[in-house]
Amino acid sequence: MKNIMIVLISLILTGSIFADELNVVTTYPYIASIVEQVGKDKVNVFALAKCEWDPHTIIPKPSFIAKLRKADILIINGAQLEIGWLPPLMRQANNSKIQVGTPGILDLSKHVELIDVPASISRAQGDVHPDGNPHFHLDFKNIPKISTAIAHKLSEIDPVNKVTYEQNNNAFLEKFYQKEKEWTAALEKLKGTKVIEYHKIYDYLLRRVGFQLVGTIEPVPGISPTSRHIESLEKIISSNDIKYILQDVYHPDDASKYLSSKYKINMKIIPHDIGSVSNTNNIFEFYDEIVRRLIGD
Amino acid sequence: MKKLTWFLINLSILINVNLSAQTEQQSGDNPFSQSKFVPDISFILDVSYLYRDIKNDDYNLFEVPGLIHSTLEESAHGHEHAEMNSRSGFNLNYGELVVASTVDPYFDLFGIFHLSAEGFGIEEGYFLTRSLPLGFQIKGGKFLSSFGRINEQHAHYWAFANMPLVYKSFFGSHGLSEIGMQINWVAPTDFYLMFGCELLQGNNEISFGADGFQDISGSIKVSSSNAPNLYTGFVRTSIDVDNLIVLAGISGAFGKSRLNHGIDTDAPDGHAVYADTKILNANLTLKYIIESDRDITLQTEFLNKTTKGDLYYKDSIGTTMKGDINKDQSGLYSQLVYKLSQNWRIGFRYDLLMKNEIVRNSSTLDLPDFMPQLSSMIEYNPTEFSRIRLQYNHDRTKYFEDSHKINNEILLQVNLAIGAHGAHSF
Known part of the structure; x- marks a missing residue:
């Protein structure tokens, strides 16, 4: 019994002690890829959804809860793309850092301009997204806005490495603008x-x-x-x-x-x-x- | 439809929302508009058409010996059931109203109401903490216990129209739904590992009871519980092996049974039980993801229930006698569901009540101990908000006065949801 208690207590504590790299969880792989560019070796990033799945209907695997439990930042696409699968996972993760309304969550849809915002909403029109079309990352011109929002968020949560994130983002943007022209x-x-x-x-x-x-x-x-x-x-x-x-x-x-x-x-x-x-x-x-x-x- | 809208409007007024300021334009004019604070509201309707090869009046007399009383006997005990898919013909199973929102930075609040022919019931009404440190969460209020796997899921999330028989046998048709508190903790491990326990009032219609009783003459008296009467504990873990998701759990429920079935009346068969009951559960879910929108899920649960304590019954002249009762009962279900596409699912379920030992005053009752039910279903989901399900049950668990009654039923179920998009857990 005593041994079990020791194991349990050390398990409880390990979550908060080893916080050398920032744990970033993203809902989709494209977000993780941008986080890698901006965070480099300062972050440990994990994307929940698999690239071959329909982004609207991700199976809410219990293993995602374990990832969200340890996240310092959760970055979502937003515009209701995750509404069918993410909210229960966030509730089950018992992680106060990444609840809606806390600084640990970043909603990318708030940093780009959404198109096709419906004037009226009825599900007779199918599975419409009331905030507009959520697939904004398919336009490469939106990526600089996203990477900058990510750099700001990483700096906000991890101010010690603010300069690094800004430098990484600038280097990324320079290369990205070049490719964008091509x-x-x-x-x-x-x-x-x-x-x-x-x-x-x-x-x-x-x-x-x-x-x-x-x-x-x-x-x-x-x-x-x-x-x-x-x-x-x-x-x-x-x-x-x-x-x-x-x-x-x-x-x-x-x-x-x-x-x-x-x-x-x-x-x-x-x-x-x-x-x-x-x-x-x-x-x-x-x-x-x-x-x-x-x-x- | 008009009635429903009216009902929702009334409800919104109840929860302090100024609906006259609903439109954007009006809310711009009203400095006290709170329309932006409307909680998420959804309404789910479940109706079915059932065909059974046994008349309703006869079916109401059938029981699962030692486990499920006949519908007729249940109502004699004062349990009025809004049981789903119970009658040949059309069934209005339930209308479920869900209201949910964040209270403040510290709490989320959920209200789930069942509207049925019998009235308006609080199915669940609970809060969840949002900001406890170190991976803890507290849940409190009235809620479906996290015991087992299927217990905390709402009926519209089940892959079949009715509850697995072992759950119905041990907890009744509402499952283990209790008033109390839960604390759970998610371990900071790379795989999913969760521990939880609950302190519950313990007023389950079948297995647990907090209310005392006394017989008609007042010669025996069992006092009511002054404190929560039921404890549960559970552990869940999950790993992914490539495209296979493995979720396993064990749980236990430990409580006092104070069950009065007419000991306080002059009915000759009136009896009551005051005992300790322990229910254990082991469950395993395997989901193999073939590709987006195609997967196969195997879900199985095993439950064992033991009850040990005092039995109060009446002798031939109506005097209350005290004896002892020992029960050791087990059951399982195993279901396989194949999601073929975005719209179609098929599934098979095997229910089995497999151990049924009841010893009354040292004499073992002669009860059947192999009672299976086979179910199969095919489901068409036009969208994620609508479902049409055809299900066939071959039920070999029913008896009437010692004769085995085989029951075949076919049901067509329609389940529709409007309002806020309620995402589901795994």
Whole structure:
């Protein structure tokens, strides 16, 4: 009994003593990749969601609770993307540092401009996000805002390393702006191209490239395609010169494949997060690969 | 629909919200508008159509010997049940109203109300602490105990329309729902490890009781408990092995049983129990994630209940006698659910009541001790807010006056949710 008590007490204490590196938990891999760039060796970062999963419906694994229990900072995408899976995990983690309203939580959606904010809300329109489209990280122009918000947050929680975080962020931004010019130049020729996407996940990217979205495979967000909807898409296809169907890695691709082969439209798998296709191991490679896939045949 | 809206409006007024200032424009005009503080509100409706090859009146007489009294006998004991999926024909199982919000930096508050034909009941009403240090959390109020795995889950989260039989046998159709306090602690380990214990009033209709009783002549008297009457303890741990999630737990509930089944009436079969009851649980959940929106889950729980104490009963001329009672009963369920896609799930469940020893005054009762039920279901979820489930139960646990009654039932269940998005735990 005495031994058990000693083990328990030391377990309780270890959580608070070894706090050399800042424990940062992020909901999605892309956030973790930016945190790595800004925090470098001062942080220990872990992303909860796996890159090949639908970001809306992450299985709330109990192991996530253990990660959140030890987090100093929790960085979320926000705009209600995590609403279906994160709140109970946060409650179960018993970590007062990362509750809503405490400085230990950073909501990235508050640092970017959201598009498609619905004027009225009804679930008859599907699984709509009342704050606007939450997939803002697909526009690379939002990344500097995100990395700067992360640098500020890391500095706020860990003021000793403030200068390091600022320097890391500046170095990251310098490199990122350089790459941004390359991506913008490469995508220039695609302006005005008409596309179809499965889910409204690429809208920020479409806006950046200047793509024209003419339809989605989902009839409304979160609802699987119906044959009636596909028929109406076919009408749109026959009266429009559509070049690409953009498909993510986690939704079934049979509808996209069917339309692609019937109407000879190029179907492109576009990664929605870091690691969801090969050669996307960090935030730079992620956009490199998106650009490569968009401009390639 | 209109009625529901009206009800929600009334509720909002009750919780001190100035609804006249609901719209943005009006709240701009009203310096005292509190409309931004409206808690998360949701409403869940569960209805079903049941077909059973036994008449309702006959079914009400059936019992699971030594474990579940017949519906008729239950109402004689004063337990009015809003039991789910109980009658052939349409069933309004429940309307569940959930109100939840953060109180202040220190507490979250949850209210879960069940509206049924019998009335308006507080299913749960509890607070959770938000800011305790070192990984501790306290829960207090009325809540579903964290004993076991399925007990704290609400019915709309279950993979089948009815509660596993072993839970129904040991805790009744509301599960272990108690007034009290819980403290739990999450270890700062790399894998999930959680310890918790609860101090509960202990007023479960089947297994625990805090209210005393006396017989009609006043010759025997068992006084009521002056303090919480039931303790539980639980440990849960989980690891991931690649795409396989393993969650295991053990728990125990230890309390006093003061169960009065008519000892205070002139009914000849009136009896009562004053005993110590211990219920132990071991559970295991394995979930294999095939890909996004496709997974297989195996969930199994084993429970054992022992009761030891005094039995009060009436002899042939109605005099109250004191004897002793010993119970040792076990059961398990095991379910396999395959999520095929975003919309479809299928599942199988095997329920078994496997040990059923009751010794009354040193004589062992002759009770069946192998009582299985097989269930299968197929479910279509148009969205995460709506579910249509078809379930078949082959129930071999029912008896009527020593004759075995095999019961087959098919039910079609519809479950819909509106309002705030209630995410679920694993």
